[in-house]
Amino acid sequence: MREIRLHDTRSGHVVPLKPRDPGRVGIYACGPTVYSRIHIGNARPYVVFSLLKRFLQHEGLQTTLVANVTDVNDKIYDAAHEQGISSGELACRMIGHYTADTDALGLGRPDHEPLASQTMGAIVAYINDLIDSGHAYASGGDVFFRVRSDPAYGSLSHRRIDDMDQGEGVEGSERKEDPLDFALWKGRKEGEDSWWDPASFLTDVPEKPVWAPGRPGWHIECSAMAESLLGVGFDIHGGGSDLVFPHHENEAAQTRCARGHELAKIWMHNGMIQLTGEKMAKSAGNIAPLHEVVERWGRDAVVMYLIGGHYRQPLAFSPSELDDAERRVYRIRDALRRLRAGELSPAEMTLHKEAFFDALADDFNTPKALACLFEWVRDANRRAEEGDEAGDGDLREMLGVVGLGDLDALGADDARASDPEAYELAQERERARQERDFDRADALREQIRARGWEVRDGPDGPDLIALVAER
Ligand SMILES: [Zn+2]
Structure with a gap:
């Protein structure tokens, strides 16, 4: 079996994957906050981690992929308020779009897609544990994490503690002991239409909690959802590189302080999709919604585009990049036309297949793997020219792992x-x-x-x- 190595943001190195439970791998990938339809940038982690799971399964590892949906978040409250609908209604509507838009990628669903709103008991219990252990404090109805109580804080994002900004602005600043602290719970504010009462979850604690009805902060939601489904010390925690700080730094700190154990063994981060050199943030407007990109170029080209760059690198987005991906798909379909169905290829072509899987084992290097796949196609085309057919078995095996297993051979027209x-x-x-x-x-x-x-x-x-x- 191949040794699989992945880049770990915390250590800064490419490290061997050594599953916590032999033969099994757990992956938690941070999913979208559902306040608008997702764009091509949000599809990248979805595709990277779905395909990583396929590869690990190909290598004989039983893999569980958890991709959460953040359905309780400030951005949802703000967007719902603007549209004059309830935050629950907006989240529900956008979950429907998210599911349909990612279904169109044809990669299947993650094994679990937990919602923050349905994990509230575990979230409240987590916050309570952090208060009990002195790592958090209630203040004016809110609860804050005491950042300086965690000596390892900053070890994931490698930032100096004095250079950090939680991005919470002035909100709650007068209630914080230290500006570095971040919110675990936000008491309900005037006009907010959905909230939860911590007392209703903490029925076995002797005194009524001193924090008010309200809602959780984003970071604690993920610590609780990940632990509920994978336990602590699971294998891979993933997400976009924009989540390293503060989101993942804070997830890591919460779990370390509440459980005395690291949340995940390897932290994997994908690069951003860039439009004219800018990170594609939702604040830049509704640029390249996923459903429009899939409608225009088709899911095969979209998947090919997304695996065309190394997951850690930024990926440029432009129509010509997608056109290029479409031609690559075409070239494969064109080769399939000349191949005999269901048969393996000659040994010298199988070497390209081995190199393909070796590239994926080396920090999931999809562009290198694709280069091997196209070497294989070139050999097959050359053989066809010499009147010597090859079978499509090896090519189908490679394509299946990168989510392109359903490509049809071209028809004559x-x-x-x-x-x-x-x-x-x-x-x-x-x-x-x-x-x-x-x-x-x-x-x-x-x-x-x-x-x-x-x-x-x-x-x-x-x-x-x-x-x-x-x-
Ligand atoms: Zn998260």
Whole structure:
């Protein structure tokens, strides 16, 4: 079995994955806050961690993926207020969109998708444990985490304690012992339409809690949801790199202080999707909603686009990037047309398959893996040209792990439908060849190539092969 290595943000190194429970891996990936429809940037962690799970299962590890949905959060209250609907109604509506939009990626669902609103008992108990152990304090109805009570605070994000800002602004600042402290619980404010009473959950504590009815802070929600489903010290905690601080730093601190144990063994973070050099934040407006991107380019191209870059690196978003991904998908479908179904390939091609899985084992290097996959395709095409067919078994195995296992082989008219102009040029070139006007035939071949196609003369006339720029 391959050794699987992943980059861990806390240690700053690529480290071997050593499951807490032999043969089993638990992954918790922070999901969206449901206050608007998700954009292509939110789809990246969904795809990265769904595919990582597929790869780990391919390697014989039983893998559980938990991807939470944050349905109780300031942003939801604010957006609902603006739209004149209740926060519960907005969250419910957006959960429906989130599920449909990610279903369209065709990667299946995570094993568990907990909601903060349905984990309230565990969240309240967690806060109570932090108060009991002196790591948190109630103040004016709110509860705050006492950051300086955790000597390891900052060990995930590698920030100096004096350079940290919890991003809570002035909210509750007069109730904090220290500006560094962050909210675990926020007492209900005027006009807020959904809240929970901690007393109703803490029925076995002798005195009524001194904190007011209200709602939890974002960070404690994840500590509680992760622990409820995976326990502490689980294998991989993931999310976007924008979550390292304060969200993940705070999750880690809460669990360390309440449980005396680290929440996760490896912290994995994906890079942001960038639009003209900017991080794609929701505040930049409704840029590239996932459902629109999938409608325009199709789920195959979207998945291919998202695995085209290393998960840790930023990924540029532009129509030409998606067009490029679409051509790569086309090239694979084109190769599948020439392959015999259900058979394995010759040994020298299987080497590319081994290299493909080795690349995934080396910090989930999907662009390197794809390069191996296209080497395989190139070999298969070469064999086909020599009249020697290969089977599609190895290619199907690779494609399945990166979420492209359902690609169909091209039909005869697909090249024509995809680029009718290239098809017409190919027909014109065929006529030139038959008239033995080889200069013109060569010039037409160059025109076709400039459109991204290689023309190949087969027994049934000219065939167009999609060209893909190698990275
Ligand atoms: Zn989270």
